[in-house]
Amino acid sequence: xxxxxxxxxxxxxxxxxxxxxxxxxxxxxxxxxxxxxxxxxxxxxxxxxxxxxxxxxxxxxxxxxxxxxxxxxxxxxxxxxxxxxxxxxxxxxxxxxxxxxxxxxxxxxxxxxxxxxxxxxxxxxxxxxxxxxxxxxxxxxxxxxxxxxxxxx
Amino acid sequence: xxxxxxxxxxxxxxxxxxxxxxxxxxxxxxxxxxxxxxxxxxxxxxxxxxxxxxxxxxxxxxxxxxxxxxxxxxxxxxxxxxxxxxxxxxxxxxxxxxxxxxxxxxxxxxxxxxxxxxxxxxxxxxxxxxxxxxxxxxxxxxxxxxxxxxxxxxxxxxxxxxxxxxxxxxxxxxxxxxxxxxxxxxxxxxxxxxxxxxxxxxxxxxxxxxxxxxxxxxxxxxxxxxxxxxxxxxxxxxxxxxxxxxxxxxxxxxxxxxxxxxxxxxxxxxxxxxxxxxxxxxxxxxxxxxxxxxxxxxxxxxxxxxxxxxxxxxxxxxxxxxxxxxxxxxxxxxxxxxxxxxxxxxxxxxxxxxxxxxxxxxxxxxxxxxxxxxxxxxxxxxxxxxxxxxxxxxxxxxxxxxxxxxxxxxxxxxxxxxxxxxxxxxxxxxxxxxxxxxxxxxxxxxxxxxxxxxxxxxxxxxxxxxxxxxxxxxxxxxxxxxxxxxxxxxxxxxxxxxxxxxxxxxxxxxxxxxxxxxxxxxxxxxxxxxxxxxxxxxxxxxxxxxxxxxxxxxxxxxxxxxxxxxxxxxxxxxxxxxxxxxxxxxxxxxxxxxxxxxxxxxxxxxxxxxxxxxxxxxxxxxxxxxxxxxxxxxxxxxxxxxxxxxxxxxxxxxxxxxxxxxxxxxxxxxxxxxxxxxxxxxxxxxxxxxxxxxxxxxxxxxxxxxxxxxxxx
Numbered sequence: 001x002x003x004x005x006x007x008x009x010x011x012x013x014x015x016x017x018x019x020x021x022x023x024x025x026x027x028x029x030x031x032x033x034x035x036x037x038x039x040x041x042x043x044x045x046x047x048x049x050x051x052x053x054x055x056x057x058x059x060x061x062x063x064x065x066x067x068x069x070x071x072x073x074x075x076x077x078x079x080x081x082x083x084x085x086x087x088x089x090x091x092x093x094x095x096x097x098x099x100x101x102x103x104x105x106x107x108x109x110x111x112x113x114x115x116x117x118x119x120x121x122x123x124x125x126x127x128x129x130x131x132x133x134x135x136x137x138x139x140x141x142x143x144x145x146x147x148x149x150x151x152x153x
Numbered sequence: 154x155x156x157x158x159x160x161x162x163x164x165x166x167x168x169x170x171x172x173x174x175x176x177x178x179x180x181x182x183x184x185x186x187x188x189x190x191x192x193x194x195x196x197x198x199x200x201x202x203x204x205x206x207x208x209x210x211x212x213x214x215x216x217x218x219x220x221x222x223x224x225x226x227x228x229x230x231x232x233x234x235x236x237x238x239x240x241x242x243x244x245x246x247x248x249x250x251x252x253x254x255x256x257x258x259x260x261x262x263x264x265x266x267x268x269x270x271x272x273x274x275x276x277x278x279x280x281x282x283x284x285x286x287x288x289x290x291x292x293x294x295x296x297x298x299x300x301x302x303x304x305x306x307x308x309x310x311x312x313x314x315x316x317x318x319x320x321x322x323x324x325x326x327x328x329x330x331x332x333x334x335x336x337x338x339x340x341x342x343x344x345x346x347x348x349x350x351x352x353x354x355x356x357x358x359x360x361x362x363x364x365x366x367x368x369x370x371x372x373x374x375x376x377x378x379x380x381x382x383x384x385x386x387x388x389x390x391x392x393x394x395x396x397x398x399x400x401x402x403x404x405x406x407x408x409x410x411x412x413x414x415x416x417x418x419x420x421x422x423x424x425x426x427x428x429x430x431x432x433x434x435x436x437x438x439x440x441x442x443x444x445x446x447x448x449x450x451x452x453x454x455x456x457x458x459x460x461x462x463x464x465x466x467x468x469x470x471x472x473x474x475x476x477x478x479x480x481x482x483x484x485x486x487x488x489x490x491x492x493x494x495x496x497x498x499x500x501x502x503x504x505x506x507x508x509x510x511x512x513x514x515x516x517x518x519x520x521x522x523x524x525x526x527x528x529x530x531x532x533x534x535x536x537x538x539x540x541x542x543x544x545x546x547x548x549x550x551x552x553x554x555x556x557x558x559x560x561x562x563x564x565x566x567x568x569x570x571x572x573x574x575x576x577x578x579x580x581x582x583x584x585x586x587x588x589x590x591x592x593x594x595x596x597x598x599x600x601x602x603x604x605x606x607x608x609x610x611x612x613x614x615x616x617x618x619x620x621x622x623x624x625x626x627x628x629x630x631x632x633x634x635x636x637x638x639x640x641x642x643x644x645x646x647x648x649x650x651x652x653x654x655x656x657x658x659x660x661x662x663x664x665x666x667x668x669x670x671x672x673x674x675x676x677x678x679x680x681x682x683x684x685x686x687x688x689x690x691x692x693x694x695x696x697x698x699x700x701x702x703x704x705x706x707x708x709x710x711x712x713x714x715x716x717x718x719x720x721x722x723x724x725x726x727x728x729x730x731x732x733x734x735x736x737x738x739x740x741x742x743x744x745x746x747x748x749x750x751x752x753x754x755x756x757x758x759x760x761x762x763x764x765x766x767x768x769x770x771x772x773x774x775x776x777x778x779x780x781x782x783x784x785x786x787x788x789x790x791x792x793x794x795x796x797x798x799x800x801x802x803x804x805x806x807x808x809x810x811x812x813x814x815x816x817x818x819x820x821x822x823x824x825x826x827x828x829x830x831x832x833x834x835x836x837x838x839x840x841x842x843x844x845x846x847x848x849x850x851x852x853x854x855x856x857x858x859x860x861x862x863x864x865x866x
Contacts, residue, residue: 032359133783
């Protein structure tokens with residue numbers, strides 16, 4: 001089947017029921033998207049499909065169709081997306097494993113809601129677990145990314 | 154993926170003129186007891202590589218699992234080397250004796266020890282490299298090195314300068330100095346300054362490689378079906394359905410179960426689901442955590458092995474003006490690191506190569522060597538970033554590494570074993586369930602004068618190679634830390650602490666802050682109960698008992714003051730205090746809580762005061778304290794692992810719940826200026842949060858909650 005990932009059409013040889021996560025990781029070698037729970041509970045596998053945050057661990061690849069998939073590797077080529085820059089400035093990461101998923105969730109939130117309230121941030125990020133407990137800085141980084149986007153418009 | 158042993162790396166760098174490679178190696182005996190780093194030149198030394206392209210590479214003898222040593226240890230080298238911070242690179246060191254922990258004599262990461270134990274060694278490595286660069290410059294300029302100075306990656310003589318890169322090759326030929334003088338702390342430019350992490354760029358772009366991300370063409374993925382009951386064995390299995398699944402290549406039996414080896418994760422998962430296995434569950438099938446807790450309660454009525462004793466507590470108790478009796482209990486807990494366990498192994502040409510995120514390279518190397526049948530020095534470990542550790546990746550039995558070597562050996566191909574979340578939650582190596590029974594007699598002034606304390610719970614160390622060092626007179630120090638060394642107990646004239654250590658099939662392990670996870674809960678809850686029983690303010694009561702403990706007192710008063718203790722909390726909120734010393738650091742916390750109409754507890758604010766001695770990177774200290782509070786709050790509010798008929802009842806994050814962002818309080822961290830001996834910072838802030846919250850809930854509701862997770866009636 002064909003899959004549009006990070007702006008490139010890719011020919012993929014995978015069974016229909018294989019979750020998108022494993023197609024990305026094991027077939028396409030895009031290992032930035034992480035496996036954490038396999039049942040859409042932790043958000044480590046978050047990618048964008050047509051700009052929406054989606055948990056790729058429970059989405060059969062056959063359900064993607066010709067929609068555009070964006071992974072952490074495609075969010076920016078060099079870490080320059082406003083969310084990534086905010087993450088660096090706030091010194092958010094610890095172990096880092098959940099952070100691609102956190103960043104993808106935050107980027108999708110801000111694309112749809114450029115000025116989220118604190119409650120909206122809490123809601124949008126509730127599906128992404130971080131066991132290191134970086135939540136406080138994540139909150140600060142999402143707020144700061146929002147103001148960065150405002151300043152850049 | 155190229156793998157080099159350290160010797161090869163050294164040889165390669167010499168041959169290729171890759172520049173200065175400071176390697177100094179003093180052999181040391183394994184199994185040394187922990188000790189503060191001495192004044193002599195540190196042993197066996199870490200490495201720093203200065204290359205002609207100006208990069209300075211720091212080799213990390215320990216594993217980066219989020220705690221920030223990737224940055225912190227580099228700061229130590231950079232401080233003494235005077236190099237350009239923007240040119241610093243960091244790599245995990247290979248597994249080799251030279252990288253043994255300065256205090257423990259084995260290569261490992263744990264016990265919140267990395268920074269204080271490496272403080273001298275990494276600074277010395279930086280200072281030695283600098284001395285060699287100075288000597289190289291002196292030779293170039295035909296002058297005395299004493300007339301030269303260094304700054305930001307250059308050696309300077311008046312207006313002349315040579316970059317470290319220009320000197321790197323020549324410096325390599327210099328003899329390392331026999332002694333170095335480290336900077337006086339007043340001249341520090343980097344240590345003590347809030348410094349952003351060096352591993353951020355790769356961790357925000359998905360480029361950081363964790364063990365899970367290791368790939369090479371011939372590497373296969375394996376999932377292992379393990380016994381649903383701890384200690385169970387395979388009687389027989391039928392793999393016919395599994396092997397018919399596309400992508401499944403082999404099904405092999407290993408000591409821990411049955412492994413399905415496939416070309417990818419998904420096929421291995423489907424294959425494993427299709428296995429039919431007849432298990433012999435063994436005696437573990439009778440474990441029921443609810444009944445176990447009741448048996449602990451009964452045992453706590455009897456005297457255990459004496460862990461601490463002074464005077465005659467049992468004789469003194471009846472003479473008290475007031476007696477307070479309480480039992481505190483905590484459940485089993487899984488670490489639930491975000492990155493499920495995994496380990497890639499390649500066996501070839503008499504060598505065993507391992508790619509994984511581990512906290513315990515030396516033990517893993519020993520276990521792998523034994524299983525693979527190769528000498529230990531033929532086992533290479535390529536440490537990857539750890540997607541969380543919290544103790545789970547430091548098993549004395551090397552459980553996940555040993556299993557992976559078994560699978561690779563049985564399959565005859567390079568294999569990466571991957572654990573699912575269910576495997577992780579049900580895989581054992583838990584924080585053990587514990588129960589404390591405490592009886593305290595107060596004198597007429599409300600001060601404790603008799604203290605009888607019985608602790609029941611599995612020993613983490615029993616049955617491991619460390620038993621002979623860490624279990625003394627039948628007492629595992631990890632079961633009683635935080636009680637026997639409690640500053641409150643010191644002044645109680647009659648005290649008795651005893652321990653029951655039942656042996657069970659459920660494997661247990663250190664879990665961020667180890668014994669302090671339950672001892673701080675019991676001690677700081679009890680002190681709070683005593684304060685209320687004595688009708689004293691909890692801050693005043695603690696302050697009086699800690700009158701001759703200036704560090705505790707200062708931390709406690711700082712946290713209380715910053716939290717607004719003494720002023721009424723906002724309407725509907727309650728405040729609680731706790732202070733606890735662990736891993737050489739003292740943390741005081743004031744928690745502010747509310748309870749909603751569903752009787753759910755919400756933690757809004759946690760004010761922390763931290764005395765960890767010198768804070769190398771205050772920004773990192775703040776992150777560790779915030780993170781440790783969050784980690785502890787999962788256990789305070791949500792996480793609980795139970796067993797019935799020997800089977801773990803939870804399986805994934807839907808039923809083994811952990812803290813999520815909406816429940817994260819605002820955690821304010823106040824670092825106290827301190828010249829005390831440096832302590833750890835990865836774990837200590839996890840310990841007191843349970844009591845701080847429980848005490849706040851009591852202040853608000855007058856319900857004393859003595860079981861974790863906290864649940865209001």
